[in-house]
Amino acid sequence: MTLFLVLAGALWVLGRLMNAPVNARLLMIALLYVAVLAANVGLPPGHPLREATGGSAAEWLVLGGLGATVWVYFRGLTLLRRWVRPENRPPARETGSTSTRLERAARHIVLREIGGMGQQKIEAARVLVIGAGGLGSPVLQYLGAAGVGTLGVIDNDVVELSNLQRQTIHTDARIGMPKVFSAEAAVTAQNPFVTVRPYNRRLTEDIAADLFADYDVIVDGADDTETRYVANRAAVVLGKPLVSGAISQWEGQVSVFDPARGAPCYACVFPVPAAPGVSQTCAEAGVAGPLPGIIGSIMALEALKVIAGAGDALLGRMMIYDGLYGETRVMSVARNSTCPVCGDRGKASPDMRGIASGSGGEGARS
Numbered sequence: 129m130t131l132f133l134v135l136a137g138a139l140w141v142l143g144r145l146m147n148a149p150v151n152a153r154l155l156m157i158a159l160l161y162v163a164v165l166a167a168n169v170g171l172p173p174g175h176p177l178r179e180a181t182g183g184s185a186a187e188w189l190v191l192g193g194l195g196a197t198v199w200v201y202f203r204g205l206t207l208l209r210r211w212v213r214p215e216n217r218p219p220a221r222e223t224g225s226t227s228t229r230l231e232r233a234a235r236h237i238v239l240r241e242i243g244g245m246g247q248q249k250i251e252a253a254r255v256l257v258i259g260a261g262g263l264g265s266p267v268l269q270y271l272g273a274a275g276v277g278t279l280g281v282i283d284n285d286v287v288e289l290s291n292l293q294r295q296t297i298h299t300d301a302r303i304g305m306p307k308v309f310s311a312e313a314a315v316t317a318q319n320p321f322v323t324v325r326p327y328n329r330r331l332t333e334d335i336a337a338d339l340f341a342d343y344d345v346i347v348d349g350a351d352d353t354e355t356r357y358v359a360n361r362a363a364v365v366l367g368k369p370l371v372s373g374a375i376s377q378w379e380g381q382v383s384v385f386d387p388a389r390g391a392p393c394y395a396c397v398f399p400v401p402a403a404p405g406v407s408q409t410c411a412e413a414g415v416a417g418p419l420p421g422i423i424g425s426i427m428a429l430e431a432l433k434v435i436a437g438a439g440d441a442l443l444g445r446m447m448i449y450d451g452l453y454g455e456t457r458v459m460s461v462a463r464n465s466t467c468p469v470c471g472d473r474g475k476a477s478p479d480m481r482g483i484a485s486g487s488g489g490e491g492a493r494s
Contacts, residue, residue, distance in 0.1 A: 263349030
């Protein structure tokens with residue numbers, strides 16, 4: 129037995145020096161075991177080699193049985209992990225020292241509006257991002273970089289070549305991969321302290337409430353109007369702030385909808401979807417590549433302000449950005465007393481009911 133252990137150790141060290149894969153080294157040790165077992169079975173009693181390796185096959189059979197049991201156990205665990213849905217996997221253990229995390233967040237901590245307490249709120253926050261496309265890309269990247277503790281992302285699309293002109297979280301190598309898994313890989317590579325929960329599915333009415341209940345803030349960068357109304361209804365029912373952005377061609381808009389804090393909901397401002405044929409997708413109308421980055425970055429900033437309680441979020445206000453002419457304007461929006469979703473007694477802003485009715489694309493506007 130001692131001779132076998134010495135030889136096995138030598139093979140392991142030799143394989144490491146040769147940069148052989150772990151599986152190759154284990155295979156060499158397994159072949160050594162087979163050779164020793166064959167010597168104890170095939171050689172006559174008293175043979176020097178048989179005596180040097182134990183003299184009996186029984187103990188080697190027991191050792192082989194134990195090794196096979198351990199291998200089957202760990203192989204089974206590996207297969208089980210593959211079957212577990214990514215969003216149901218336990219969060220990865222954090223690594224790194226406290227000083228590393230403090231240095232990462234240093235520029236936030238020195239901001240008096242955030243400080244240490246605000247950064248703690250950010251790191252404890254759970255944010256769900258709807259869409260991992262043009263708007264979702266910068267939102268996920270900046271919230272991940274900021275250290276938001278848990279980032280959920282829901283989308284049922286896959287990465288396509290035409291996305292890469294503006295969806296900066298994805299890469300050419302990940303074409304064909306579900307966007308949520310591509311986003312997970314990018315955010316985790318950027319900040320390993322963030323837990324990413326990917327949901328590779330469409331947001332629907334039957335799952336929205338249960339999903340939203342696990343999060344503190346919802347960020348809506350959806351690319352279709354139906355999803356926006358579903359998200360709004362669930363956010364209102366659960367009292368969750370909804371950071372909403374939309375883009376088309378050269379123009380984008382951002383607002384924070386939160387009736388629980390006196391602001392309107394999405395349906396107050398856009399009570400009905402745009403008429404068929406009026407709204408165009410980004411594929412139909414086009415979109416300037418940097419525009420989603422500008423609007424998505426503002427959405428991420430608004431989410432961080434809501435979490436940390438910094439400054440004045442765009443509650444009851446909507447920011448409109450015109451990239452073609454370099455103009456930004458902010459317009460007031462108010463609760464609608466007849467809104468079928470939030471049902472408060474405010475007044476709708478008549479000037480805003482038809483705003484941005486010409487987009488149905490990435491971050492579609494109604």
